[in-house]
Amino acid sequence: MRNPKEAAHKATGHTQRGQCSKRLSILDAAAEVFCRQGFAGASIDEIAVEACVSRQTIYNHYREKETLFTAVVEDVMNRTNASLFSILATFPDKPGNLEDDLSAFAVRLTKNCLCNQDGQFLRKLVQSEGERYPQLFEGWRKHGPGKIGTALAALFARLSYGGVLQMEDFDLAARQFLALVNADLQMITLFGESPTDEQLESAAHNAVRTFLRAYSTPATPLSAATPLLKATVG
Amino acid sequence: MRNPKEAAHKATGHTQRGQCSKRLSILDAAAEVFCRQGFAGASIDEIAVEACVSRQTIYNHYREKETLFTAVVEDVMNRTNASLFSILATFPDKPGNLEDDLSAFAVRLTKNCLCNQDGQFLRKLVQSEGERYPQLFEGWRKHGPGKIGTALAALFARLSYGGVLQMEDFDLAARQFLALVNADLQMITLFGESPTDEQLESAAHNAVRTFLRAYSTPATPLSAATPLLKATVG
DNA sequence: GTCAAAATAGACACTATTGTCTAAAACGTC
DNA sequence: GACGTTTTAGACAATAGTGTCTATTTTGAC
Numbered sequence: 065m066r067n068p069k070e071a072a073h074k075a076t077g078h079t080q081r082g083q084c085s086k087r088l089s090i091l092d093a094a095a096e097v098f099c100r101q102g103f104a105g106a107s108i109d110e111i112a113v114e115a116c117v118s119r120q121t122i123y124n125h126y127r128e129k130e131t132l133f134t135a136v137v138e139d140v141m142n143r144t145n146a147s148l149f150s151i152l153a154t155f156p157d158k159p160g161n162l163e164d165d166l167s168a169f170a171v172r173l174t175k176n177c178l179c180n181q182d183g184q185f186l187r188k189l190v191q192s193e194g195e196r197y198p199q200l201f202e203g204w205r206k207h208g209p210g211k212i213g214t215a216l217a218a219l220f221a222r223l224s225y226g227g228v229l230q231m232e233d234f235d236l237a238a239r240q241f242l243a244l245v246n247a248d249l250q251m252i253t254l255f256g257e258s259p260t261d262e263q264l265e266s267a268a269h270n271a272v273r274t275f276l277r278a279y280s281t282p283a284t285p286l287s288a289a290t291p292l293l294k295a296t297v298g
Numbered sequence: 299m300r301n302p303k304e305a306a307h308k309a310t311g312h313t314q315r316g317q318c319s320k321r322l323s324i325l326d327a328a329a330e331v332f333c334r335q336g337f338a339g340a341s342i343d344e345i346a347v348e349a350c351v352s353r354q355t356i357y358n359h360y361r362e363k364e365t366l367f368t369a370v371v372e373d374v375m376n377r378t379n380a381s382l383f384s385i386l387a388t389f390p391d392k393p394g395n396l397e398d399d400l401s402a403f404a405v406r407l408t409k410n411c412l413c414n415q416d417g418q419f420l421r422k423l424v425q426s427e428g429e430r431y432p433q434l435f436e437g438w439r440k441h442g443p444g445k446i447g448t449a450l451a452a453l454f455a456r457l458s459y460g461g462v463l464q465m466e467d468f469d470l471a472a473r474q475f476l477a478l479v480n481a482d483l484q485m486i487t488l489f490g491e492s493p494t495d496e497q498l499e500s501a502a503h504n505a506v507r508t509f510l511r512a513y514s515t516p517a518t519p520l521s522a523a524t525p526l527l528k529a530t531v532g
Numbered sequence: 533g534t535c536a537a538a539a540t541a542g543a544c545a546c547t548a549t550t551g552t553c554t555a556a557a558a559c560g561t562c
Numbered sequence: 563g564a565c566g567t568t569t570t571a572g573a574c575a576a577t578a579g580t581g582t583c584t585a586t587t588t589t590g591a592c
Contacts, residue, residue: 086539102426104339107579118540123581192336192426195490209485233504239481240508247477248470251443256429270467274474277512320569341549352570357551 089115090122094136099185102192103133134200137189144182145207151176152215162228162280163272170245170268173212178246179253179264187253213238220279230281237279244271300326300377323349324356328370333419336426337367368434371423378416379441385410386449396462396514397506404479404502407446412480413487413498421487447472454513464515471513478505 093115097106108129112119126132151172156165177183186204194201216238223229231237248267252259259267300322327349331340342363346353360366385406390399411417420438428435450472457463465471482501486493493501 100429102336102338104336108581109579119580120541120582121539124538128581129579188425190488191422194488195334198489201489205485205489236482236504240478240504243477243481243484244474247473250477251439254424254428255432255435255439270470270474274512278508279511342551343549353550354552354571355569358568362551363549 086115086117086121087125089117090125090132091136091139093117094132095140095185098133098136099188103129103189103196108132133193134197137186137197137200137204140182140185141204141208144177144186145211147182148173148177148208148212152212155219162223163276166272166275167265167268170241170271171264174245174249174259174264174268175261177212178242179249179259181258184253184256184258188256209242212242216241227281227283229279231279237275240278241271241275244275247271320349320351320355321359323351324359324366325370325373327351328366329374329416329419332367332370333422337363337423337430342366368431371420371431371434371438374416374419375438375442378411378420379445381416382407382411382442382446386446389453396457397510400506400509401499401502404475404505405498408479408483408493408498408502409495411446412476413483413493415492418487418490418492422490443476446476450475461515461517463513465513471509474512475505475509478509481505 090111094106094111097111097114100106101110106129108119108122111132112122115122122132126135151169154172155169186208190201190204213235217234220229220231220237220241221234224231224234229237245267248270249259249263252263324345328340328345331345331348334340335344340363342353342356345366346356349356356366360369385403388406389403420442424435424438447469451468454463454465454471454475455468458465458468463471479501482504483493483497486497
């Protein structure tokens with residue numbers, strides 16, 4: 065769902081607030097319905113009801129169903145990419161405790177990008193409609209996971225040159241880091257549920273521990289083998 | 299797809315012998331179309347054309363669209379589970395080289411269960427229709443990934459007690475193993491493409507290397523740090 | 533209050549799809 | 563070749579959805 069602050073979603077200089085809020089209502093409702101029903105299963109009437117707007121209003125703003133769909137996808141992608149970009153900057157330059165820093169970073173990433181409503185929407189829609197709209201999701205491929213990947217790879221490169229990590233392929237390590245974080249989460253998100261904060265933290269903790277066991281230098285000891293939180297997924 | 303023989307049947311059109319082959323043609327075609335279009339987007343007529351069968355024949359075998367859909371899902375699940383079960387038994391009791399054994403095992407798993415056409419079908423359908431048919435996919439959840447998970451966990455427990463691996467949580471390690479194997483593959487499968495054999499082997503190799511770096515005992519050295527195959531995903 | 537832009541409800545034509553029905557044809561088995 | 567089963571093509575009603583149109587009302591700016 066959208067942040068109320070982003071009501072500053074600018075359009076033409078002369079647009080009134082009412083007009084703008086209709087647009088946002090439509091986009092939000094359409095995202096909800098498209099995500100729940102898929103493109104073919106979603107009906108304009110259902111979106112209109114969900115947005116508390118007449119069907120004709122939707123057609124005033126978007127020429128046809130497909131136009132609305134692409135607008136929704138682009139909107140969600142922009143929001144997710146912005147959120148992603150701001151989160152990527154949050155990793156501390158001089159890490160205190162690497163394990164804690166990586167865990168907190170992973171939690172922020174999953175909570176605000178990968179596993180929130182927008183993230184679910186994108187994953188689901190890319191999966192179900194990706195083949196039909198390759199050019200549309202090309203941007204997601206490049207600027208979504210691609211950007212996370214390269215940014216993470218850069219981070220790991222920095223940590224490797226700093227002597228804290230030890231690896232041969234930074235891109236691979238980035239993919240594996242994300243995969244490990246998702247390991248405990250995918251069964252939850254696959255069914256459209258949102259993981260709780262405890263689940264996010266447990267998943268991040270488990271992932272980072274294994275990641276560091278594989279990639280930290282011998283001089284960088286892990287936290288002692290305390291009893292791990294067992295992530296009860298089912 | 300079930301088996302090349304039926305594909306040949308389909309191509310020949312009206313000259314099919316058994317009535318059983320009609321059933322199979324329908325199931326295969328329906329799987330194909332449901333996977334491509336989703337439940338709502340798939341039309342019975344399209345399935346009929348794809349199966350080289352009249353629409354009425356489909357209704358003779360399956361009362362309605364939903365009946366056909368559940369039959370398809372169950373069929374694919376049964377086939378995948380059978381394949382899974384047979385693959386799980388292929389891990390050698392007395393491993394020669396653990397890294398090679400795990401890699402080969404991961405390749406078999408991805409090739410025949412996780413990334414083949416049936417695997418793609420299930421992943422996609424669970425994602426898009428899972429919320430609408432929770433009871434239907436409950437079986438998949440339990441007998442699909444659940445069974446892989448527990449079987450892998452049992453394997454890792456055995457290897458741990460044998461002193462080759464070292465870990466605290468076998469279930470977690472199993473989830474992470476699968477996640478690592480998917481790390482290089484998910485971007486390919488997400489867009490409905492099938493990974494090549496080279497990609498499967500590279501992904502398995504990368505995953506197993508990292509997995510063993512994290513979980514093998516110090517006494518079990520990895521293969522020397524040879525230049526890694528770089529999995530070019532994009 | 534006035535006025536123009538925007539939103540609304542409702543009707544509408546058009547298309548697509550589901551599921552049923554029927555008579556004819558093909559098939560398998562004897 | 564006869565017979566019962568299966569398949570087929572085609573017509574069919576019923577339903578649902580898309581996109582358009584119009585007349586009316588609401589809204590916001592001035």
